[in-house]
Amino acid sequence: MEGQSVTKVVLLSCGSFNPITNMHLRMFELARDHLEDTGQYKVVKGIISPVGDGYKKKGLIDAYHRQEMAKLATENSDWITVDAWESLQPVWVETVKVVRHHYHEMLAAEQKNDDVDTVKYAKKRRIEGNYFEDSSHDKRRGGPQLMLLCGADLLESFGIPNLWKQDDIAEIVGRYGLVCITRSGNDPHKCIHQSEILWKYRKNIQVVQEWVTNEISATHVRRALRRGRSVRYLLPDAVVHYIQEHDLYSAESEQKNADVVLAPLQKYTGASSS
Ligand SMILES: Nc1ncnc2c1ncn2[C@@H]1O[C@H](COP(=O)(O)OP(=O)(O)OP(=O)(O)O)[C@@H](O)[C@H]1O
Ligand SMILES: NC(=O)c1ccc[n+]([C@@H]2O[C@H](COP(=O)(O)O)[C@@H](O)[C@H]2O)c1
Numbered sequence: 001m002e003g004q005s006v007t008k009v010v011l012l013s014c015g016s017f018n019p020i021t022n023m024h025l026r027m028f029e030l031a032r033d034h035l036e037d038t039g040q041y042k043v044v045k046g047i048i049s050p051v052g053d054g055y056k057k058k059g060l061i062d063a064y065h066r067q068e069m070a071k072l073a074t075e076n077s078d079w080i081t082v083d084a085w086e087s088l089q090p091v092w093v094e095t096v097k098v099v100r101h102h103y104h105e106m107l108a109a110e111q112k113n114d115d116v117d118t119v120k121y122a123k124k125r126r127i128e129g130n131y132f133e134d135s136s137h138d139k140r141r142g143g144p145q146l147m148l149l150c151g152a153d154l155l156e157s158f159g160i161p162n163l164w165k166q167d168d169i170a171e172i173v174g175r176y177g178l179v180c181i182t183r184s185g186n187d188p189h190k191c192i193h194q195s196e197i198l199w200k201y202r203k204n205i206q207v208v209q210e211w212v213t214n215e216i217s218a219t220h221v222r223r224a225l226r227r228g229r230s231v232r233y234l235l236p237d238a239v240v241h242y243i244q245e246h247d248l249y250s251a252e253s254e255q256k257n258a259d260v261v262l263a264p265l266q267k268y269t270g271a272s273s274s
């Protein structure tokens with residue numbers, strides 16, 4: 001599309017990744033294809049941000065191991081990375097704050113690149129002696145964008161009472177944007193239709209249809225592991241080996257946080273144990 005500017009995009013996915021599965025990685029590939037196919041975007045980076053232990057989800061094993069597994073899973077990708085900032089916070093952090101953090105990181109990285117380019121360009125201009133011809137370089141037309149990447153179940157969770165603040169949803173979707181991958185059992189279009197806030201910002205939500213319906217879930221993987229069943233080909237081999245080596249998922253680990261209320265519910269209802 002000639003003349004149309006292409007916006008750089010960083011995709012951020014927040015979740016338990018307990019453990020990371022092939023479907024988490026597929027989400028990024030599907031989202032990138034979809035966005036770039038519009039001709040409007042160039043996806044430059046993907047970030048996986050495992051939630052901190054303070055989230056208190058039942059069966060959530062230590063962030064350290066979830067982080068390590070995500071690193072192993074992405075070692076062959078040249079664009080998907082794992083970031084520990086969220087999991088290193090002493091308490092659970094609302095997703096909107098994670099989005100803000102990575103947005104600022106992205107702008108800082110962009111600024112650094114611009115500074116390097118400016119120095120290089122200034123040097124080139126000095127050499128060529130055309131100091132005054134620079135009009136294209138000093139203004140960044142349409143900065144990079146950071147979008148939250150999720151599955152349709154997360155979008156649906158926006159409607160669960162006391163789980164998300166309306167202002168947070170408005171900021172995430174209205175200001176940054178959302179890419180949502182379909183997942184069997186969830187209907188993102190219906191969800192958008194039924195929510196005033198999602199409807200208002202519907203143009204900022206990209207629903208990506210996954211035609212090869214894939215029901216891989218971390219819950220299924222943990223259950224199979226507890227039963228001594230193979231999980232090979234549902235997760236990267238390196239992750240399967242890591243789980244075996246550290247004996248990560250057991251009946252005992254699944255009981256972690258069993259009687260604790262999920263952090264966002266604690267925060268928004270004041271409850272602390274069930
Ligand atoms: N099969 C899938 N299809 C589409 N999205 C998925 C799929 N599996 C995970 N996701 C998305 O990946 C993100 C992180 O998910 P999460 O870590 O909760 O994985 P999960 O497989 O849903 O785990 P659990 O079963 O423990 O809830 C979420 O946005 C979730 O919607
Ligand atoms: N109010 C909020 O910001 C809020 C509420 C619930 C879940 N979340 C996030 O969504 C993700 C959900 O992960 P799970 O699907 O694994 O539970 C986590 O990253 C969690 O921090 C955010």
Ligand SMILES: [Zn+2]
Nearest residue numbers: 015016153218
């Ligand atoms: Zn989930």
